[in-house]
Structures are given as structure tokens and as C-alpha cells.
């Protein structure tokens with residue numbers, strides 16, 4: 001069931017003049033798509049807009065209009081009268097922006113589709129609709145509610161979010177409502193599907209494909225849990241660059257024997273300690289979002305994630321035991 005847009009949401013946007021729009025760290029296509037679409041939509045009606053994401057940008061999305069203008073928290077100057085936060089389930093996902101003094105007294109409008117959203121916006125300004133397949137659909141609905149125009153740039157950004165978050169129509173929940181909204185951002189002034197897919201979902205470098213094949217050759221199946229662990233040195237390319245693990249979790253989830261798929265990635269946290277990032281996927285009759293939330297993360301029923309302090313050796317057995325217990329409902333201590 002769709003969640004109604006809170007009554008004050010369109011008014012708050014219409015009344016603001018200087019707006020800071022934010023999306024989540026480690027941005028994906030929906031984070032960039034919803035953030036940059038907001039920029040083009042708001043600028044077209046005369047607003048001043050600054051866009052921000054903490055942490056390094058993802059070069060994959062450099063083709064998107066407005067990509068170059070996205071700022072980190074240290075590059076935010078001036079004052080605003082509204083903060084809009086797109087596609088973030090919890091406040092830590094905006095990183096250093098949560099510490100900026102000039103934002104603390106402002107209204108925060110949260111627009112998101114993660115069922116684990118913590119409603120961290122100003123009371124009355126949290127629009128969380130978990131029935132929506134992408135935050136870009138919510139941005140489109142908001143624009144229509146306001147009667148504002150959609151520029152070619154806005155359409156392109158919205159299309160990228162819708163196509164990437166739906167894995168190009170392959171996820172559960174793709175319906176006529178979703179398709180009708182996709183149709184509204186298609187057309188001769190938008191991107192071609194083939195272009196978007198080749199730049200995003202199907203994009204991979206040779207080094208990344210080699211990493212993928214090394215990791216997949218060591219996948220392990222444990223009571224329906226198919227998983228792969230990656231140490232931080234495995235993710236470093238020949239020039240010291242950080243290799244992306246794109247596509248790996250999707251490949252694992254596609255395996256017939258996998259009821260739950262997990263990719264564990266060891267990395268160094270901001271404070272220098274070792275942490276493990278866990279990406280979780282599951283069969284449609286299961287739910288990994290609750291476990292991810294319990295472990296300090298969040299996400300969707302079938303695709304969620306979390307970060308845990310510790311090494312791979314410590315985290316992997318603990319998470320697999322919790323999956324067997326909480327997600328698969330297997331008896332604790334054996335099968």
C-alpha cells in the first residue's frame with residue numbers, strides 16, 4: 001500500500017528559496033538520480049539548490065547531468081532554508097552533513113522508500129513509502145503534485161534511479177503503476193534504456209570481472225546461505241585503485257541453491273579499525289531487512305546491508321548463524 005504524502009511536504013518545498021539536497025554515502029543510481037533530479041526540478045522553478053553527498057563520488061554515474069556539482073560537507077557555504085534528504089534510511093547515511101551547524105535549526109524533509117527508515121526528518125516531513133521501488137518515483141509524484149515541469153535533465157536522472165533500483169524491471173513489485181511512471185520519464189529527450197543499462201547495471205571493468213571470478217570461485221554454501229568473503233587487499237587493483245564488487249551479490253542471489261546470499265567485504269572504517277560490510281539478498285518468501293536493521297544497517301525485504309566491527313574471521317560465522325536463526329528459522333546449533 002502506498003503511503004500518502006504528508007500534507008505539508010509540497011508546501012514546504014514550494015515556500016523554500018535556498019535548498020540543500022542530500023543523498024546517501026556510497027551513492028547508487030537511485031541516490032544520484034533522486035538527488036540530481038531534485039536539483040533540476042527545483043532550479044526550473046527558480047530555487048537556489050546545492051547538492052551534497054559525503055565521501056568519494058562514484059565515477060560510474062559521471063554521465064548524469066549535475067554529477068560534477070555534488071559537494072562534500074567541507075564545501076558547503078552560505079545559508080539555506082530547507083534540507084531535503086533523498087533515499088536515506090538513517091541519518092548516519094548523510095555522513096558529515098549531520099554535523100553542520102547551519103543545518104541544525106532548519107526543517108529536514110526526508111523522502112525515502114526503505115522500509116527500515118528511521119523517520120529522522122522534522123516531524124510531519126518524513127515521506128517514507130516502502131511500496132515504491134525507487135526514491136525517484138516519489139520525486140516524480142511530488143513534482144506532479146506541485147504541478148511543476150520535468151526538464152530533460154530531470155527525466156534522465158529519474159529514469160536512471162528507476163532502472164537501477166528495479167534492476168531493469170527484474171525485482172519483486174514491478175507493476176503497472178511503476179511502469180506508467182517509467183513511461184513518464186522516457187522519450188526522445190531522455191536516455192535510451194540500453195544506454196542506461198550499459199552505463200550502470202551492466203557496467204564492469206576487466207579488473208572487476210577478474211576479481212568477481214576469483215571471489216565466485218571460492219563461494220561457500222552453508223544450509224541455503226551462499227556467501228563470499230573478501231579481504232581489503234583483494235579489492236586493490238594493480239595501480240592501487242579500489243575495485244568495485246558490482247554484480248557479485250546479484251550473481252550469488254541468482255544461484256538456485258541460494259535461499260540467502262551474502263557478500264562480506266572487509267574494509268578499514270573511518271576510525272581506522274577493521275569492519276566488514278555485509279550485503280544481503282534473499283528469496284521472495286524471506287526477509288533480510290529485519291536482520292540488517294538489528295545489526296545496525298537497513299534496506300529492503302529482499303536486499304539489505306549492514307556494517308559490523310571486526311575481521312572477516314569474526315563477523316562471517318556470527319552473521320551466518322544469525323541468518324540461519326532469524327531469516328531461515330533453522331534450529332540454532334545445527335541443521
Ligand SMILES: [Mn+2]
Nearest residue numbers: 030087135165
Ligand atoms: Mn533507492
